[in-house]
Amino acid sequence: MGQPFLFDEVFAPNRDLKIESAEIDDIPAVVVDDYLSDPEIARVIAGDSPATNWKTTPDGRNFTDYYDCRLRFPVLFPNPLIDAARQIVQEVYAIDTRPQNPCVDVNWFKQINPRRGDFAVPHHDIVGDSPRMFTCLIYLNRASECSGGTSFFRFRESGSLVADRAYHETTQRDPRIVEAGKDYWPVEPDLFWDRAGNVEMAPGRLLIFPSEFFHAAWHPQDSFQSFPRMTLAFWLNQ
Secondary structure, eight states: OOOOOOHHHHTOBOSSOOEEEOOBTTBOOEEETTOBSOHHHHHHHHHHSOOEEOSOOTTSOBTTTEEEEEEEEEOOSSOHHHHHHHHHHHHHHOOOOEESSSEEEEEEEEESSOOSSSBOOOBOOOOTTOSOEEEEEEEOSOGGGOOOEEEEEEETTTTBSBOOHHHHHHHHHOGGGSOOSSOSSOSSGGGTEEEEEEEEOOTTOEEEEETTBOEEEEOSSOOOSSSOEEEEEEEEEO
16 A cells, blocks of 8 residues: 655755756757656656556557556645746746646556557647746656657658647648547658657656647657656646
């Protein structure tokens, strides 16, 4: 039976953080290594917590081909984990932000069958009418478990890194490009996407980028059949 834990202790950020550019095409992403003060305890807590399904449809592949699940942990403000990321956004982008939600999510993915692609369905994270949003991802897997990471993409027809008219018109006429929850793996991705670059997973590594950029989980090999791929995610709004 799981034991209670203090979120701010388990997911405490380090005090001395070094910000580095991710150097991905024209995407102003940054990475911060060793963001978590104790990535192992964070891995244990996230890995031992039961995860529920999400993006599940009656005719979909979730719980048949793979497990695409999510954990949600509530947070109280002020929160050190989120506040440190807000300070980084202020320093790098000169934008004041606030947390989108009073919680953080853990994306929990595990294979049942071999993967059918090198990345999940490319997408952006823009919701609502915030002038600017930032996606914050923290990799929770151990070093021995890390494989791949996060890929960024250009929409092939227009070469755009963000949603544009060509992308929106394509989503109206071709459902294969839309992330509808039926399948974690994209259908014929080479018709729509060119990879712009990758950020590799590392224990406790934080990745921050403006949420309008196309991205997806990167799977260069079958790695997550005996343990899950886990990323802690939260979003900051201007």
